[in-house]
Amino acid sequence: MVKIFFAPFTLRNATERLFKEALSNTGNTKDFSGMLYLAPDAVLLNAARKTFHRITNELHVQACYIPPRMNSLMQYAKGLFDFSGEKRVVGRDMVPVIFSALSSKSLGFSCLTADFISDIRHAFLRENPAVVKDVLFEQMRSLDIAEPVLKGVGEAIDLWEAYLDFMDKNSLTDDHDLIIRHDELLPGLEKTSNDVLLVDGFIDPDNSEKAFLKKIIECSKTTFIMMPYHPGHVHMTRNLTEFLNASFETEKVFLNCDDVPDKLxxxxxxxxxxxxxxxxxxxxxxxxxxxxxxxxxxxxxxxxxxxxxxxxxxxxxxxxxxxxxxxGRSSLDLRPFSDIITLICSIRDNYPRSLFTSFLSSPYFSRIPESLRKWMPTLSVISGVVSGKDSWLDFAVHGGETVEVSLIEDAKFFEKDFNFVFGLLAPLEILKNGASLTEFVSAARKCLSLLGFPTLEDIEKRGRILEALEDAFEKLIFAGETTAMRTDIAGFAEILRHLLMGMEIHEETxxxxxxxxxxxxxxxxxxxxxxxxxxxxxxxxxxxxxxxxxxxxxxxxxxxxxxxxxxxxxxxxxxxxxxxxxxxxxxxxxxxxxxxxxxxxxxxxxVPQRIPGIYSAAEFMVSFEKKFLTEHYGEINSRVYASHARSAVLRVTDIDAYRNCPRLFFVRKAIGAEPLSVKEYGLEALTLGLIAHRIMEDLIREPLPGLDAFIAKARVAVDEALKGKKIPVYWKEIVADTFMQSIPLIYDKELEIRKSGYLTTEVERTITGEPLKGIRMKGKIDRFDRIGDGVQIIDYKTGAADITCAQVEKGTQNLQLFLYAAIMKSQGYKVNRVGIYSLKDISLKWCPSARRTKNDAAAGGPMDSLVIAALGFLEEAVERMRAGDFTANPINEYNCRRCPENPFCPYTQR
Ligand code: SF4
Missing domain, CATH: 3.40.50.300 (P-loop containing nucleotide triphosphate hydrolases)
Structure with a gap:
């Protein structure tokens, strides 16, 4: 007899009703082994176990009883399978791995193919691949589906055929087969006899599940089926209902439960x-x-x-x-397992900074040296090393472009410790380009053991982790032995990740x-x-x-x-x-x-919702504070720096920094606070500037020779400038090549300067002076050239040349060159003009321009008026600086966008 209960959605104890119905049939017993409960998934099964136990307590069945069997269809099939037989069962997570080995396609693509084949196997039951292919092709042609799609489907089915051959040859079967070919693989099924069969939670089982269910129902004396029901969704369960009606004599019971109107x-x-x-x-x-x-x-x-x-x-x-x-959680969600994948991917990608740092910071590898565990997060940020074993070792010995490694505490251990870690990883690294899965597993086991994995005090947890890992390794070895698959370390990482992802870990919480x-x-x-x-x-x-x-x-x-x-x-x-x-x-x-x-x-x-109250320590702390954080941002006024500014010899460049934004000047220059940023693979602007200055200094120090001699001299200057710099050879070559390509243009520019009558006199000249009474200043002029009793001042820039006299007069231009001019004037020099020499595009921009020089002749020369304007701005800036005023006030609001102080700045945050 098959009795179907239709449970309305509001019936929350449907499983309980099902058990009570079954218990009313079993009489007064403590032995429920004749009862079989089937549900589609493990969660429903777990809930059902608890429900059954509660009911037996309520019904005063003694605490000690033989429980019913509770399974999913797959668990039931596996329980009946004769494991002592010749065939071995392969789990569904292994199917894509075998597909990948047979087709040499990626694991991702093989997962898609395996899903597709699983669907058609359950739909077409025991049809062979050739028949399924014909049927699908005919259906697809009737739908006018393009030939390339048919080709893809054909290839997937061919792969399925190869898979079946492989399974046959190796005496294997899989999870799907146990259900699809249950009559052949589960001979014990015929002999089972269930007193009561309970089927719960199935909505629309596929063809293979229906056939299997039919067989189980035939082997049961009484069957109760619980099915969700809603008048608006009858079609969802129609397939199952029709199947049951066609196969058995059924009795239908519509359960009652007060419905509550939907209020969404x-x-x-x-x-x-x-x-x-x-x-x-x-x-x-x-x-x-x-x-x-x-x-x-x-x-x-x-x-x-x-x-x-x-x-x-x-x-x-x-x-x-x-x-x-x-x-349960996927194993891969747990740090010990994800750290293993990080380790393997570090080797795969040649120790890239973020993965390598993540691996070296892992608490689960006890043998990682303390110096690296402690310093690696910092080194990854400041070193500029992007990846590469040699680069890390080189950095450990020589430091980097901007890092003096010997200043780091523990630096003396770095080289030894890096070598130690690379030695521990060597078993996997030597297989990097290709090996069998068995070899990879053996190397991984060795590496993990050398690294002391997993460092855990909880012995039970440690045991569970090692067991799960061994399970994954066993599967890999099995795949390796049966398929003779060879792969590289990327393939190995992909397969291990796939297996760990499918492995669920249940924590006792x-x-x-x-x-x-x-x-x-x-x-x-x-x-x-x-x-x-x-x-x-x-x-x-x-x-x-x-x-x-x-x-x-x-x-x-x-x-x-x-x-x-x-x-x-x-x-x-x-x-x-x-x-x-x-x-x-x-x-x-x-x-x-x-x-x-x-x-x-x-x-x-x-509906808006905000629950009143304080529910966490963070909320508790915030509740004391009624002000927004931004209200705490105040302007800076520093008496300490003010008194320093009154007595110090000020740098010319500091005046510009102050004028660009007094607050940012204070943060950067007075306090020396710089945000930590990841050093990118490239040259620091500062290094590039120093190299360029040095090369130019050597090149133009002497009278200009012919072009060939100039080029030869440039080669020597470039080599000298780069010698001893802690930058990678690759960058040295780039800098040298770029400079040498620009040499003819630089030569032309020098000829142009000399044609206007100027001769090079001095480079890298340090000057000090008091351009305004009470304001002593110092600075370094890149170069100045003489003509008669006058001079021109030149500043080298690695960026574009940007200078206009109008902006100097408005006060929106850097004053640097004009303050140099003022200091030189105070020392008796006659400064005709100042210029910016762009080494980026070999161009020179002058101020004042030749046209301005003529027009302003009456006002004592255009340069004089610019210097006077600059001195006015200098006086104003120094006055504010000496008053300790560091109010946020950018000379150009565009600067605020990239300013590290932006989130804490009253100018932008209010
Ligand atoms: S955000 Fe703008 S105003 Fe504020 S400190 Fe930076 S540059 Fe100055």
């Missing part, structure tokens, strides 16, 4: 973090107010839990909310349950929070199987997009009814991405 209300939060925080505050408020003291009655779910997982964990820890994931949506349906918590209901995540677009187009999937009876969306809508409607109190929400944006609410929320009411 949802909340919107500014971003994901805000959404999670409000969920955490709401849970804590429930607990504190006594609304719910049993945290296991609360569940939190998201359509895309992977996106929220780590953030949830972090925020819940901050709010002190114990939580668990009943569905309790608290709020964080679960996926189907799991929430199985648990039916009293309080349910459903977050992340954005248009892009709910409904999701399903698995990304691109081999068979959607129209062809529909025709072939596979899951297609519309049905996938309908299934999600069905699940969502059930979800709305499965809890006493439900909270729905979505984030309005994340980063630059704006989100709309899920279309499933259409017609609902957007």
């Amino acid at each position: 209300a949802y909340h919107a939060y500014s971003d994901m973090e805000d959404e999670i925080e409000e969920i955490a505050r709401s849970i804590k408020s429930l607990f504190v107010s006594g609304g719910c003291r049993d945290l296991e009655k609360i569940a939190v779910t998201f359509p895309d839990l992977d996106k929220y997982g780590s953030m949830l964990h972090r925020v819940f820890i901050r709010y002190g909310i114990p939580h668990e994931m009943p569905g 309790s608290g709020v349950r964080i679960c996926r949506m189907p799991e929430a349906l199985a648990i039916c918590p009293e309080y349910l929070y459903v977050g992340g209901l954005t248009e892009s995540d709910m409904p999701s677009h399903g698995s990304s199987e691109y081999i068979l187009p959607d129209s062809a999937r529909k025709k072939a009876g596979l899951l297609y997009m519309d049905k996938h969306i309908e299934l999600q809508q069905f699940m969502f409607r059930r979800l709305l009814k499965c809890s006493r109190r439900i909270s729905l929400s979505y984030p309005v944006m994340e980063g630059d991405d704006m989100f709309l609410p899920s279309p499933f929320l259409f017609g609902g009411e957007l």
Whole structure:
């Protein structure tokens, strides 16, 4: 007899009803071994186990009883499989690995192919690949699907055929086969006899599952089936109902439960973090107010839990909310496993700075030397090393362009310690370009053992980690031995990552349950929070199987997009009814991405929510402070620097820095605070400037020779300038080549200067003077040339030449050259003009220009008026500096955009 119970969505104890129905048939017994309970997934099974135990307690069945068998279809099939037989079962995570070995295609592509083949195997049951191919091709041609798509489908099916051959030759079978070919592989099935069979939670099983279920029902005396029911979604379960009606004599029972009218209300939060925080505050408020003291009655779910997982964990820890994931976490989410992948990827990518640092900072490798564990995060930022074993070793010995390594405490250990780590990694590194999977596993085991993995005090946890890792290694060895697969270290990392990702680790914790949506349906918590209901995540677009187009999937009876969306809508409607109190929400944006609410929320009411109260230590601390942080930002006034400025000989360049922005000048020059930034692979502007100055100094010191001699002299000057610089050879070559290419242009420019009558006199001249009474200054002039009793001052720049007299008069130009002119004038020189020589495009820009020189002749020469203007600005700046005024006031607001002080600056933040 098959009795089907149709449970309305509001019936939250459907499984309990099912058990009670079964128990009313079993009489007074303590032995429930004749009862078989089948559910589609592990979460429903776990919930069912607890429910059964509770019911037996309520019914006063003695504590000691023989429980019913509770399985998923796959677990049941595996239980019946004769493992002592000739065939060995391969798990579904291994199928893509075998596909990849047989096709030499990437693992990612093989995963897609394996999903596609799994779908068609379940739909076409025991048809052989050739027949399936003919049927699919005929269907696709009738849909006018392009030939290249057919070719892709054909290749996937050919691969399936090769896979079946491989499995046969190696006496293997897989998870799918156990269900599809149950009559052949599970001979024990015929002999089983269940007193009561309970089937719970199935909605739309595929053809192979239906055939298997049919067989199990035939072997059972009584069968009770619980099916969700809603008058608006009858078609979702029609397939299963029709199958049962056609196969058995059935009795239908429609269970009653008071329906509550749908009242869809949802909340919107500014971003994901805000959404999670409000969920955490709401849970804590429930607990504190006594609304719910049993945290296991609360569940939190998201359509895309992977996106929220780590953030949830972090925020819940901050709010002190114990939580668990009943569905388990992927091994790869746990740091010991992800650190192993980081280690392998470090070797794969030749020790790139971020991966290598992450590996060396891992707490799970006890033999990593302390000097590297401590200093590597800093070295990765300041060293400028991008990757490369030799580069790290070179840096350990010689330091970098801007880092004097010997000044670092522990630096004396770096070379030895880097060599030690590279030695530990050598077993894997020598296989980098290709080896068998078995060789890779053996090398990985050796490396991990040498590195002391995993450093954990908790012996039990350590054991679980090693067991899971060994499990993955065993699978790799098995794949290696059966397929003779060879790969490089990138392939090895990819396969290991894939296996670890599919391996679930269950931690013994309790608290709020964080679960996926189907799991929430199985648990039916009293309080349910459903977050992340954005248009892009709910409904999701399903698995990304691109081999068979959607129209062809529909025709072939596979899951297609519309049905996938309908299934999600069905699940969502059930979800709305499965809890006493439900909270729905979505984030309005994340980063630059704006989100709309899920279309499933259409017609609902957007309700603002902000739970009053203080629920975390951070909130408690903030609650004392009523001011915004920006209100604490004040202007700087420093008496200490003021008195220094009154007595010191001021640098010419400091005057410009002060005028550009007094606040930034104070932060950088007076305090010496510079934000730490990652040193990029390249030359520091400062180094480039020093090299360029040095080369120019050597080149023009003497009278100009012929071009050939000038080029020869340039070669010597370039070599001299680069000698001893701590920069990579590659950059030395780039600098040398670039300079040598510019030499003819520099020669022409020098000829031009000399044609105007000027002769080089001095380079790199340090000057001091008192251009205004009471203001003593110093500076270094790159070069000045003489003509008669006059001079011209030149400043070299590695950027573009930018100087205009009008801006000097307005005070929006750097004063540097004009202050040099003022100091030289105070020493009796007659300065005719100043110029900026751009080494970037070998151009020279003068101030005043030749035209200005003529027009301003009456005012004592144009240079005089510019110097007078510059002295006016100097006086004003020094006066403010000496008053200790460091008010944020940029000479050009454009500077604020890239200013490191920006987030703390009253000018920009108020
Ligand atoms: S943000 Fe602008 S005003 Fe503020 S310190 Fe920087 S440059 Fe000056």
